[in-house]
Amino acid sequence: MSVQAETSEEGVYSFAAMEAKWPAIWDELKVFTPLDDGSRERRYVLDMFPYPSGDLHMGHAEAFAMGDVVARYWRQLGYDVLHPIGWDSFGLPAENAAIKHNAHPSEWTYTNIDTQAESFKRYAISVDWSRRLHTSDPEYYRWTQWLFKRFHDRGLAYRKNSPVNWCPKDQTVLANEQVVNGACERCGTIVTKKSLNQWYFKITDYADRLLEDMDQLKGHWPERVLAMQRNWIGRSEGAHVNFVIEAAGEKAEQQLTVFTTRPDTLYGATFFVVAADAPLALELVTPEHAEALSDYREQVKKLSDIDRQSTEREKTGVFTGRYAVNPLTNELLPVWAADYVLADYGTGAIMAVPAHDQRDLDFARAFDLPVRAVLDTGAEDPAVSGVATAGEGTLINSGNLDGLSKAEGIPAAIKILEELGTGEKFVNFRLRDWLLSRQRFWGTPIPIVHCESCGEVPVPDDQLPVRLPDNLRGEALSPKGTSPLAAATDWVNVPCPACGGAARRDTDTMDTFVDSSWYFMRFASPDYTEGPFDPATINDWMPVGQYVGGVEHAILHLLYARFFTKVIHDMGLVEATEPFSRLLNQGQVLNGGKAMSKSLGNGVDLGEQLDKYGVDAVRLTMIFAGPPEDDIDWADVSPSGSAKFLARAWRLGQDVASAPGTDPSTGDAALRSATHRMVHDTKALIDGHKFNVVVARLMELVNATRKVIDTGAGAADPAVREAVEAVAVVLSLFAPYTAEDMWNQLGHPASVVNAGFPAVDASLLVEASVTAVVQIQGKVRDRLEVAPDISDADLEALALASENVKRTLDGRGIRKVIVRAPKLVNIVPA
Ligand code: ANZ
Ligand code: ZN
Numbered sequence: 048m049s050v051q052a053e054t055s056e057e058g059v060y061s062f063a064a065m066e067a068k069w070p071a072i073w074d075e076l077k078v079f080t081p082l083d084d085g086s087r088e089r090r091y092v093l094d095m096f097p098y099p100s101g102d103l104h105m106g107h108a109e110a111f112a113m114g115d116v117v118a119r120y121w122r123q124l125g126y127d128v129l130h131p132i133g134w135d136s137f138g139l140p141a142e143n144a145a146i147k148h149n150a151h152p153s154e155w156t157y158t159n160i161d162t163q164a165e166s167f168k169r170y171a172i173s174v175d176w177s178r179r180l181h182t183s184d185p186e187y188y189r190w191t192q193w194l195f196k197r198f199h200d201r202g203l204a205y206r207k208n209s210p211v212n213w214c215p216k217d218q219t220v221l222a223n224e225q226v227v228n229g230a231c232e233r234c235g236t237i238v239t240k241k242s243l244n245q246w247y248f249k250i251t252d253y254a255d256r257l258l259e260d261m262d263q264l265k266g267h268w269p270e271r272v273l274a275m276q277r278n279w280i281g282r283s284e285g286a287h288v289n290f291v292i293e294a295a296g297e298k299a300e301q302q303l304t305v306f307t308t309r310p311d312t313l314y315g316a317t318f319f320v321v322a323a324d325a326p327l328a329l330e331l332v333t334p335e336h337a338e339a340l341s342d343y344r345e346q347v348k349k350l351s352d353i354d355r356q357s358t359e360r361e362k363t364g365v366f367t368g369r370y371a372v373n374p375l376t377n378e379l380l381p382v383w384a385a386d387y388v389l390a391d392y393g394t395g396a397i398m399a400v401p402a403h404d405q406r407d408l409d410f411a412r413a414f415d416l417p418v419r420a421v422l423d424t425g426a427e428d429p430a431v432s433g434v435a436t437a438g439e440g441t442l443i444n445s446g447n448l449d450g451l452s453k454a455e456g457i458p459a460a461i462k463i464l465e466e467l468g469t470g471e472k473f474v475n476f477r478l479r480d481w482l483l484s485r486q487r488f489w490g491t492p493i494p495i496v497h498c499e500s501c502g503e504v505p506v507p508d509d510q511l512p513v514r515l516p517d518n519l520r521g522e523a524l525s526p527k528g529t530s531p532l533a534a535a536t537d538w539v540n541v542p543c544p545a546c547g548g549a550a551r552r553d554t555d556t557m558d559t560f561v562d563s564s565w566y567f568m569r570f571a572s573p574d575y576t577e578g579p580f581d582p583a584t585i586n587d588w589m590p591v592g593q594y595v596g597g598v599e600h601a602i603l604h605l606l607y608a609r610f611f612t613k614v615i616h617d618m619g620l621v622e623a624t625e626p627f628s629r630l631l632n633q634g635q636v637l638n639g640g641k642a643m644s645k646s647l648g649n650g651v652d653l654g655e656q657l658d659k660y661g662v663d664a665v666r667l668t669m670i671f672a673g674p675p676e677d678d679i680d681w682a683d684v685s686p687s688g689s690a691k692f693l694a695r696a697w698r699l700g701q702d703v704a705s706a707p708g709t710d711p712s713t714g715d716a717a718l719r720s721a722t723h724r725m726v727h728d729t730k731a732l733i734d735g736h737k738f739n740v741v742v743a744r745l746m747e748l749v750n751a752t753r754k755v756i757d758t759g760a761g762a763a764d765p766a767v768r769e770a771v772e773a774v775a776v777v778l779s780l781f782a783p784y785t786a787e788d789m790w791n792q793l794g795h796p797a798s799v800v801n802a803g804f805p806a807v808d809a810s811l812l813v814e815a816s817v818t819a820v821v822q823i824q825g826k827v828r829d830r831l832e833v834a835p836d837i838s839d840a841d842l843e844a845l846a847l848a849s850e851n852v853k854r855t856l857d858g859r860g861i862r863k864v865i866v867r868a869p870k871l872v873n874i875v876p877a
Contacts, residue, residue: 116733132176160504182562199495288305322384324390401429423440540552565611593631669780672745775789
């Protein structure tokens with residue numbers, strides 16, 4: 048049943064009529080296009096841009112409703128608001144669809160984009176459509192390539208051969224971040240390792256700044272996102288210690304460095320471990336042990352990093368036949384190759400101190416290696432207990448370090464190593480360089496040409512963009528372990544830009560995270576043709592004042608966008624050093640306690656909801672369901688309730704339409720106070736992202752206004768008009784169609800978008816009275832107007848004296864009375 052049928056009063060609330068009427072008018076008035084002339088302070092609101100996977104779904108409806116509250120709120124405060132939209136339109140699904148349907152990925156992509164755009168328009172997201180962009184447009188990816196080149200110039204984009212995560216099903220490389228519990232994030236296939244020559248961005252050069260600048264974000268980004276970023280960057284302070292590896296047979300002496308956070312325990316090192324899968328292990332191993340190592344390496348290849356570091360798993364490894372010399376004691380430490388040491392962390396080699404590191408201790412016990420405690424913590428000797436002691440204590444068996452605490456021992460050991468020239472203080476990061484090349488088609492081509500004589504030659508700027516060929520479709524796109532572009536010989540073979548000789552284009556494309564690492568800057572001047580953005584306006588808009596999106600992007604997208612912003616800042620192109628000043632993570636939309644999914648059959652179709660209840664009711668339901676960060680369970684909310692509320696609010700406009708707007712100071716004092724309090728409180732509530740509470744306050748004010756119309760001075764009371772105007776303006780943040788229609792009924796020209804928040808009269812903010820609700824067993828039986836500072840005892844007495852209460856109790860006794868002055872009394876009968 049639709050809401051039209053439910054409303055029977057003379058003026059009929061018809062969401063369909065409103066949805067048909069207003070968009071054209073908003074378009075014509077360009078209400079969502081920023082003036083961009085400096086006449087007003089500018090503010091930038093951005094929603095994480097959508098991927099064109101199909102039509103909009105409930106998740107989009109939620110996220111974009113939240114972002115739109117902020118955009119509309121800032122407009123009401125008088126800011127010049129930039130609120131743009133675009134599409135993150137490169138990526139695998141388009142390519143897979145193209146293979147399946149013998150098409151070009153652009154067909155699927157742009158059809159979906161058009162569908163989504165229409166839905167966004169219907170959904171009345173207050174965006175400036177003139178700034179729309181798509182990352183798969185050559186006009187956009189030209190500048191992604193241009194930026195790649197600038198990174199390349201600065202040594203921040205480079206190629207190296209390394210073992211990479213490989214998804215055997217998608218036939219592509221995955222970033223560490225795209226491997227979840229050892230499986231491909233997209234298809235769930237177990238990820239294997241493959242050695243490939245790949246492009247990387249040197250994000251590790253920015254590790255310190257990425258960490259330090261989080262101070263600017265504290266209090267403005269969710270703490271858990273900051274914690275995830277901090278953890279991902281993973282800064283560890285310690286030392287590099289150099290060990291000499293003794294010569295053995297034809298193997299010459301060599302030097303090896305380890306990273307340790309505990310140089311104070313150097314006297315407790317009893318063996319040495321290198322990552323079994325690192326080339327280093329092969330380099331070290333003596334011929335007698337080579338076969339055992341090679342068998343072992345085969346075994347290790349099959350394990351994920353998570354398995355390898357699990358403390359549960361039994362320790363495995365092989366001896367390399369070599370010995371390392373402890374630089375402080377000259378003691379010889381056997382060098383083992385094992386999987387619990389990771390090839391790409393630190394230096395891929397460790398000094399093992401089994402007494403004080405549990406993994407080392409487990410290994411020592413498995414292979415009968417010595418355990419020597421060098422820190423007395425008061426606990427039982429780890430050699431006996433099998434429990435490594437990692438806490439505080441006093442150094443023992445440690446030469447000159449004896450008697451020092453752990454905290455004193457660390458710098459003291461570093462000092463000794465520095466004096467000996469065998470070590471130094473070192474800060475290590477968990478963060479790895481960003482592997483950006485993909486062996487797939489539908490992405491930004493890497494603007495490099497490989498020439499036998501000149502090497503890597505960047506494509507000159509005036510030859511950008513390097514366009515994707517448009518004649519590859521269907522089967523030609525299917526992955527074969529190399530990029531499908533490699534097979535397009537007419538595209539690949541080009542003259543070298545430097546020497547003119549025969550050369551080949553790089554056939555990899557960029558990770559789509561590259562596209563989304565700078566799009567927010569492009570929105571400042573999306574049609575600019577001389578650079579990625581117009582230097583004259585970029586600083587007017589950047590940084591984004593409010594970014595809105597899902598917590599699934601807490602690490603990667605946000606980290607990469609922060610990295611890009613810093614590099615672009617270093618290039619002198621933007622003043623901001625951080626892209627997003629404030630971040631809001633909206634929750635998920637669930638149904639029946641679970642994420643919506645095809646397999647569970649609990650999906651809710653957004654289009655159907657919109658047809659049934661109207662855009663405003665769906666938006667309002669999303670907002671009213673709870674704080675934006677919380678998940679919404681669609682099974683627990685009431686879009687029909689929202690629709691009824693909207694109709695009630697809208698009828699206030701009808702009732703007041705003909706009433707003249709005289710001086711409100713002569714109107715109902717209590718209603719005036721309620722109106723001014725609602726407007727006043729809204730500001731702090733929106734700033735604190737308590738959008739749902741604002742809706743609750745609106746509902747209260749609508750009820751109070753209706754009461755004055757029906758049982759008080761009537762619609763002609765000037766306080767009523769004042770209240771209804773305030774309702775329309777605040778409602779415009781959540782229910783744009785209804786609010787615009789009310790505004791129109793009230794006799795104002797469009798648009799309510801720029802009406803501005805009504806001025807608050809501070810003298811009216813004191814509450815004259817409060818409505819106390821009286822319940823019997825949870826059912827509302829009466830409402831009492833009471834003083835805001837009434838005592839519990841007085842409120843209880845008033846409640847028990849109520850005629851309605853007496854009638855309902857009908858002589859029954861009372862078991863207990865729960866009083867929460869001044870708002871609630873709940874009576875439990877005997
Ligand atoms: C000796 C030592 C003694 C260590 C001790 C710890 C405790 P975080 O804090 O995560 O940075 N390590 C170094 N490189 C490694 C690798 N590639 N794979 C596995 N483990 C590695 O950890 C640094 C510590 O982890 C280093 O300090 C090293 O063990 C180990 F009582 O060195 B330690
Ligand atoms: Zn050349």
